[in-house]
Amino acid sequence: MSISIPLNTTLHFSPSSSTSLVPSSSLFSPIHSTAVAVCGIRQRCLRMVTSCVSYAQSSVQNGASDAVSVVGRNQIRLGLPSKGRMAADSLDLLKDCQLFVKQVNPRQYVAQIPQLPNTEVWFQRPKDIVRKLLSGDLDLGIVGLDIVGEFGQGDEDLIIVHEALNFGDCHLSLAIPNYGIFENINSLKELAQMPQWTEERPLRVATGFTYLGPKFMKENGIKHVTFSTADGALEAAPAMGIADAILDLVSSGTTLKENNLKEIEGGIVLESQAALVASRRALTERKGALETVHEILERLEAHLKADGQFTVVANMRGTDAEEVAERVKTQPSLSGLQGPTISPVYCKRDGKVSIEYYAIVICVPKKALYESVKQLRAVGGSGVLVSPLTYIFDEETPRWSQLLSNLGL
Ligand SMILES: Nc1ncnc2c1ncn2[C@@H]1O[C@H](COP(=O)(O)OP(=O)(O)OP(=O)(O)O)[C@@H](O)[C@H]1O
Ligand SMILES: O=P(O)(O)OC[C@H]1O[C@H](OP(=O)(O)OP(=O)(O)O)[C@H](O)[C@@H]1O
């Protein structure tokens, strides 16, 4: 089946964050620095229209940003994938953020999160999450960036609140056979220049991405191309003679390899992972939506930031804290988030309390753990304890200020 080639897309991405340290289980009540942020939102919210949204009923379809529905509901709706590999990962991520989705049984499509009493969870297929964000039937959702690009089609109502939830990593890529006429073709440019593709006999691409695929080809000046659609096992299409190339998601690359296909230079359409997405209209018009997204964002950021780090504690002999700090600071991997915390260790010797050791506490990226331990030892560290970090809260998350500025608040 041939399809037409539409064009236009802009996604809204926000960069990543930095931090300062705060831990513990009661951390999600509005104490410490988050309290300041919450006051900030309230003030902003007062300036916004806070009355219940009264959307007109309408059909649900791709890219229909002017198609809105739902009359006066008070609950915030969060869409989560109902099936596929993202479903369990989304629930696990929320659980790691102390947001426990209570689903009575797996076939029930609505659920609650006791920690967010004004929020309902609705389980939907990823593409329907995007469609329903656009139609106003959902306010927030967790889906892959590939689905946002394909079904959001650059609609300005979709806002990417957090673009890197750390699961569902894959990329959308063009792949061709590694045999026959393609044996020596290794780039998109070479593919485009092959004499085989003409108006009568275009390059046939099988894909589930019938919006992004044609758009990518058009942007790359490839004229003689047609697309066919399929829902799965696309990698079989070239060997079956149905297509010359495929445009599909790639993660480990195993499926391509096992089907004698290869990626080519310049053939990546987009990088994807799970993202938290919101409807601009919901955030600006629905009462409580902005506060809810702020809380979810803070929890996500705190968890994801901590996920890549260990807390490392070591004892070090020294004359005073400054002298120990000087020694520690000579090592590149021992600075922690803002600098090491160094505190005296009080020992009792001959009935007298004295300070001979100092405890150093730092956060260390997981990847740099062993290097850090070696560096600690090199400056006299002993008894090194390593434990996982659960949360790291920023004073304010950069993504939050970006979201506010994106919303014009
Ligand atoms: N191989 C993969 N590795 C990692 N993430 C992937 C992979 N394939 C897809 N994804 C991501 O996970 C999302 C859901 O894909 P998945 O295949 O689990 O669901 P689906 O395609 O909706 O279900 P199904 O394939 O059963 O129809 C995709 O939109 C993409 O963001
Ligand atoms: O690079 P890899 O790690 O091999 O993963 C890539 C495969 O994963 C996805 O398929 P999925 O497993 O979702 O099956 P589907 O085709 O039925 O959707 C995708 O469509 C590729 O076929």
Ligand SMILES: [Mg+2]
């Ligand atoms: Mg799939």
